[in-house]
Amino acid sequence: MIARTAKELEKIGAAFAKKLSGGDIVALQGELGAGKTTFVRGVANALGIRKRIPSPTFTIMNVYKLPRAATKKFHAQRLVHADTYRLEKPEEIFTLGLDEYLTDGESIVIIEWAERVSRHLSGHNQLAGHKVKKIAIKITKNGRRINI
Numbered sequence: 001m002i003a004r005t006a007k008e009l010e011k012i013g014a015a016f017a018k019k020l021s022g023g024d025i026v027a028l029q030g031e032l033g034a035g036k037t038t039f040v041r042g043v044a045n046a047l048g049i050r051k052r053i054p055s056p057t058f059t060i061m062n063v064y065k066l067p068r069a070a071t072k073k074f075h076a077q078r079l080v081h082a083d084t085y086r087l088e089k090p091e092e093i094f095t096l097g098l099d100e101y102l103t104d105g106e107s108i109v110i111i112e113w114a115e116r117v118s119r120h121l122s123g124h125n126q127l128a129g130h131k132v133k134k135i136a137i138k139i140t141k142n143g144r145r146i147n148i
Helices: 006-017 036-046 068-074 098-103 118-122
Strands: 025-029 061-065 078-083 107-112 132-140 143-147
Touching: 006 036, 006 143, 025 036, 036 078, 036 107, 036 132, 078 098, 098 107
Parallel strands: 025 107, 025 132, 078 107
Antiparallel strands: 061 078, 132 143
């Protein structure tokens, strides 16, 4: 699918969010400026999060508590938005505590630049049986192509 504007990309993220539930892991891929964080803003909005959703490029990970109605609807307590672009070593995801959220069954975890840590995610014993949903966003002359 193609998003021609940031608003359209957010709407696609919001529609995707309806399929999420606690324990889901989403691997976002795309070059700088592709719109990964914009997509996550749409997801967060659909989950009832009304806070500003900045890129976690420098903070590495932002955690947002879901409102009560959303916790029941999505069977999740929180949205975890991680960005692994600035990690020096992929295994740093474990020292940041991201692995706890990946396996708690109560978090929806979205990882930007997931390709940088995919080997460590797939090799993590506690993730066996978890399905990682992969999304690629590519800049094209017509806008952003989103492959879900």
